[in-house]
Amino acid sequence: MPRIAVIGGSGVYSLDFIENPEKKKINTRFGESPEIIIGEVGGKEVAFMPRHGEGHSEPPHKINFRANLWSLKKLEVERVIATTAVGSLNSDFEPGEFVLLDQFLDFTKSRSSTFYDGDDDAVVHVDMTEPYCPELRNVLFEMGENLDIEVHREGTYVCTEGPRFETAAEIRIFRELGADVVGMTNVPESVLARELEMCYSTVSIVTNLAAGISEEKLTHKEVKEIMEENIRNVKELVFSSIPNIPGERSCSCKNALKGAKVET
Numbered sequence: 001m002p003r004i005a006v007i008g009g010s011g012v013y014s015l016d017f018i019e020n021p022e023k024k025k026i027n028t029r030f031g032e033s034p035e036i037i038i039g040e041v042g043g044k045e046v047a048f049m050p051r052h053g054e055g056h057s058e059p060p061h062k063i064n065f066r067a068n069l070w071s072l073k074k075l076e077v078e079r080v081i082a083t084t085a086v087g088s089l090n091s092d093f094e095p096g097e098f099v100l101l102d103q104f105l106d107f108t109k110s111r112s113s114t115f116y117d118g119d120d121d122a123v124v125h126v127d128m129t130e131p132y133c134p135e136l137r138n139v140l141f142e143m144g145e146n147l148d149i150e151v152h153r154e155g156t157y158v159c160t161e162g163p164r165f166e167t168a169a170e171i172r173i174f175r176e177l178g179a180d181v182v183g184m185t186n187v188p189e190s191v192l193a194r195e196l197e198m199c200y201s202t203v204s205i206v207t208n209l210a211a212g213i214s215e216e217k218l219t220h221k222e223v224k225e226i227m228e229e230n231i232r233n234v235k236e237l238v239f240s241s242i243p244n245i246p247g248e249r250s251c252s253c254k255n256a257l258k259g260a261k262v263e264t
């Protein structure tokens with residue numbers, strides 16, 4: 001049975017809901033994955049991966065995204081629900097609220113963001129018009145309504161390189177460009193999932209107002225505290241959604257590589 005993966009971001013390091021849990025590290029040609037917990041949720045096969053590794057040891061710019069995603073592929077994962085902590089640039093998105101992303105802006109600088117590096121591999125230009133799976137997003141949104149959790153259906157994420165937070169001027173520009181929330185990890189994670197024809201969706205948890213919008217100095221302590229306050233809801237939203245994910249995929253994510261390869 002194809003699996004559903006949950007990639008846990010800052011503050012989401014474990015899963016209490018997984019039945020028959022088993023721990024595994026997977027080797028790939030890009031390196032080793034963090035420890036993954038494999039088991040079941042509501043009759044579905046599930047894999048949980050802490051994005052930053054054990055004890056949050058990897059900073060965002062050093063995460064081995066290719067090893068992470070390739071190892072999920074080896075576990076026959078077809079769908080990914082990711083969680084991310086984000087700062088808000090949009091006055092409608094308050095700390096403690098959740099946002100289901102539908103677009104991103106990429107301001108990363110030094111990351112390996114493709115499995116197709118030329119050389120021996122094919123050259124591939126994958127379509128990212130709609131970077132997040134609409135089917136998974138709908139399931140998550142409906143579950144948010146059922147559970148009475150404040151979930152915004154759409155939002156544009158700007159991905160920065162980190163690990164520093166942004167300047168006030170950067171945030172002003174990102175706002176002009178249409179960003180609603182800011183974080184450091186959704187690119188290239190979402191891009192690599194697409195290259196593997198996986199469905200990918202993100203629940204962003206607003207942990208702070210972005211730089212310059214908040215009068216306060218930004219600290220990871222603040223991010224951590226808001227995550228801790230909301231962790232129960234994050235896990236409940238994600239894990240109640242899993243049994244409602246349809247068996248067959250009706251979105252176009254599974255055909256992402258059709259027509260994407262450069263033929264000579």
Ligand code: HPA
Pocket residue numbers: 085086087088160165166182183184207208209210211218223
């Ligand atoms: N900026 C970047 N990443 C973040 C933020 C932020 O304000 N909050 C949580 N992750």
